[in-house]
Amino acid sequence: MSEEKKELITTEDAIEGRREFLKNVCLTGATALVAGPASVSAAVEAASADADTTVAEFFQGHFVLMSDVEKEKAIERLEKRYTAKYEKKTTVSNVPAPEDTLFGYALDISKCIGCRRCVHACVDENNQSRNDPEVQWIQVMKIPKGNFAFSADKLEKGYPETSQFGDYGVQVGGNAHTRVGGIGTEEAQSHFDDLVTPDNDHFYVPVQCQQCEKPPCVKACPVRATFRDSAGVVLIDYNWCIGCRMCQLACPYQARRFNWGEPNLPKEEMNPHTHYFGNRPRMRGVMEKCTFCAQRTREGRNPACLEACPVGARKFGNLLDPESEVRKILATKRVFRFKEEFGTYPKFFYYVG
Amino acid sequence: MRKIVSFAADFGSYAIKGGPKYYAWLLFLIGIILVGCFTAYRQLTEGLILTGATDQIPMELFFANFIFTAHVAAAAVLVVAPGYFYHRKDMKELAVIGEIVAMVFVATGITFILFHMGRPDRLWHMVPGIGFLNFPNSMLVYDTIVLNVYLFLNMAGITYLLYKKYIGEFGTKALARWFTPIIYLAIVWGPLIHICTAFVLSSNARITSWATAVLPFGFLSMAGASGPSLIILIFLLIRKHTKLQINDSVIDLLSTIIGWSLGIIMLVFAAEIFSVLYSSAEHSASLKFSMFGHNGLNGYVPWFWGTMIALTGSFIAITIPRIRKSYDRWLPVLCVVIFMAILIEKPMILVFPAFSPSPMGEYTEYQPTMIEYFNVLMVWAMGFLSLTLIVKGAIGILTGEVKHHKAPAHKPEVHASTVPSLD
Incomplete structure (x- = not known):
């Protein structure tokens, strides 16, 4: 166990209490089956040199339900761990969603050229696993x-x-x-290596998390690790997710990505400007997905995919503001939602410009 | 307290006694578990990347096997129910064996789910009070609750019954007071665990081959075929190698249940195939992929037709009295075929092809890894090891070979009539 971890344990008295409680729960027979294997793997986790989660982090509750003090401590812990691991000053922000806002996204399918710059800008911004496997949150469909x-x-x-x-x-x-x-989608391909796009016989439809107003993934999650925030964005507490993948089964857009192994994020490519619910580095065995770049949009900036788009096919804004670009598109263009028949009411709109 | 200690000691020492074949069987299972310890350690430390699961097919062999164990666990009520609902004397004694099967298979299923979880160390997030349960929205929450309650019900029922028989205090009075209500609750709970498991699957609108109202019925009929197949095999072994008497009437009832269940399975498949293929709309893509392949990707096709032939053939075979009554030869073979056919149906027809086409219209085949196979084998070996030991110990108590030294003399059970009496 490293010096840093020891220090964390001694300073976290509140955590100690929770540990005692958990221990007692483990001892009672009724829940032994549920909690028993958990405590065994917890011991394995704590003993392993590759300590992705520190002991204190292991016992933390759902971030949304934490008190402000607990939140501060959790953030401090994460910043310390990331800074040590990636050898650069990392900030984990906890900026709340802006008030009176409902984020919406509009994408012009007549403009998209299938260059997939958005895909790679997203990977660079959001600290996904880089290789073996590369995790991509945006999938571009190539449709004849x-x-x-x-x-x-x-x-x-x-x-x-x-x-x-x-x-x-x-x-x-x-x-x-x-x-x-x-x-x-019958003839669509999402895995293509074309170096030159657009291919004139095809058109392109990028698909990412549609930030549904009625998200089936939130309904399916057994522990509410995934939830919809006040600005309408579906987020995940990576420290609360138990990795059951029920949300992945429920999502009609295949927008969710699972960390099947330890994410492979090189130090030099890591983006140190992070948000707790956004792009902070994830651990093995948890779900992740597009958050409309929570670390950017909660601070009033545009998502990385929008900034990367060379043809201006992507528009982002506040659906409650009649003057926003997205609202004007909804008012004037031919707009549709993808897979509308699933009744998920996405806030990601496609339009023909 | 001393009685409980001696119960555990006598039960345990009887369970591990047996002939060379018995020891060979136990050693075989332990060998698999030892190999599995290594592969399980690899998976726990390196993650599910060692399995064949991908973001397109996120459900692995563990999940498919979990559904199968739920089949068998739910079907154990078919042994319990006749004794308690229809007062069949020949089956009342054997109800406890059915409950042991249920208990062991629920536990095996939960172990499969532990292997399926990305973060098994965070399972405490589901414990109410310290964690958070997304009730009443998440179907997995319902499934977790019903499985754990079923496990607890059976555990309580089995321990109570065996202990009371052990100390020789098992009377009808005690039975009526609270043992019978537990048994009745367990009988109702058996189908419930299965319906909930079916809803975990059918609640996903985007997986069109699961989102069908026929799924719980298909599951229950498969439970009715696969569970009794295993129980017939266990009963045939018990009456051959132990002193516990099991009448032909019991085996016949179970094979009748298998016959009916296979008939219903065929109807369920036919209904599904017809309603999907007649219109041949978008929903048919996944089934067509199973049946005929897609652009040369046809790995599931032989499994589909093989399973269909095995199920239909078994149905025809079990309707023939000469095969059904061939207790030493054809019936066990048939039971193994049915058990394996339904076991293989789970990954190769129900789970894996359901993910093609994906929401993005792509087709793929699942490639299981060796680590995954060994982990699945280990969980099965753990299940069969505990099943063997618990059933063996229970037989000792049921036949009166194992009893407390102060217990009254054992009265041999009445097994005189082979004809079931409906009193």
Whole structure:
């Protein structure tokens, strides 16, 4: 155990009390099954040299439910740990969401060229695992434009083959199996290595967390580690997440990313300007996702993906402010939500500019 | 207090006594567990990256096996219910074996979930008081509650019954007072754990092959086929190798239950296949991927058709009285086939293909790793080891071989009639 950790344990009296309580709980038979294995793995965790969570951090509660003093201590602990680990002065902010704000995002699919600069700007800003695996919060769908495979040769093809009505192939095959371009995902690819974009036969739709007003992930989380803040952004307390991945099952946008292994974040690439619910470095076995760059937007700046977009396809703003760009887009453009049929009411809007 | 100590000591010492085959079986399981200790340590220290799970298929073999253990645990009520609801004398004695199966398989399922968790060390976040439960929204919360309550109910019931029999105080009066209510509650609770587990899956609207109202019914019918298959195998072994009598009527009732359950499974699959494929709309993509593959990606296709053939074949076979009554030969083989078919159905048809196409329209196949296989084997070995030991000890008490030295002389149980009496 390092000097730093010892110090932390001795100074955290309140934490000590909670530990005692947990110990007592472990001893009672009724909850032994739930808490028993937890205490065993806790011991393993504490003994391991690669101490990602210090003991004090291990026993901290849900950040939202903490008192101001507890919050301060938690932040202090994290700053100390990150500063030591990444060898640079790291700040973990706890700036609350601005009042009278509902964040919204609009993306012009007619402008997007599929360059994926937003994807990489996001990775650089938000301290994701860099390699093996690289975690990306934005996925860009590459969808074929109008597929003009209608053909006179197929007029008499497909099943059923012959019909006295002349309606060949109304069940399977023929021209019925010819798809045309659209926002449908059937022909979409999200993993493509094109060095030169746009490919003129395709159009591009970036997908990230849609910050739903009715988020199915929040409903599914058994411990409320993920929740919606007052500005409408769905956030995660990385220290409270138990890694059950129910939210990942619930999300219709595949926007959530799991840290399957220890995140691989090189010191020199780490962004030291962090927020507790935003881009602070995550640990193994917890969920993460787009937060509309909480560390930026809570301080009145734009998300990193917006700043990186070379064609200005991305717009961000306050949905409650009638003068904001997003509101004007909603008022004047042809706007739609992705996968509207799931009834999640995203605050991420796509429009045709 | 002394009685409890001697109960534990006598129970334990009887459980670990047996012939060479018994020891070979125990050593085999312990060997698997020892190998599993290493792979489990690797996974606990390095994370789930050592399994085949990805952000597209986040549910691994552990989750698939958990669903299967819930099948078996829920099905154990089928042994308990006839004795207590229909007063079948030939089954009332055996109810405790059913409860042991339920208890062990719930515990095995919970162990699978511990392997599934990204942060098993943070499970205390789910303990009310020090943690936070997202009640009543999260389906996983319901599942956690019902599984733990079921485990506790069965644990209490088994310990009480065996202890009372051990000290020779097990009378009908004590039975009626609070043991019977616990048993009745456990019988109702059995299907409940399974319905909750089905809802954990079917509550995810985006996984179209799970978000179907037929899922709980499919689960219960699969429970009715896989659980009794295992219990028949256990009963056949018990009556061959121990003094505990198990009548043919018990085995026949269980094989009848398997037959009906297999019939319902076929109906459930047929209903699902029809309603999805007739319109062949967006919802059919996942099932079509299972049945026919997608652009050459067809790893699940043989498993799908293989399982369908195994289930249909077993259904036909179990309707033939000569096979059903062949207790030494064909029935055990059939039971193994049904058990394995439903076990394999879980990952290869229910769980993995459900994630293709993904919300982004992509198809993929799951690639399990060796570490994952060994961890799954270890959990199974732990389950079967505890099942073997607890069932063995229970048999000692049920046959009267294990009893307290002050206990009254053991009265042999009445097993005279092979015909069930409905009194």
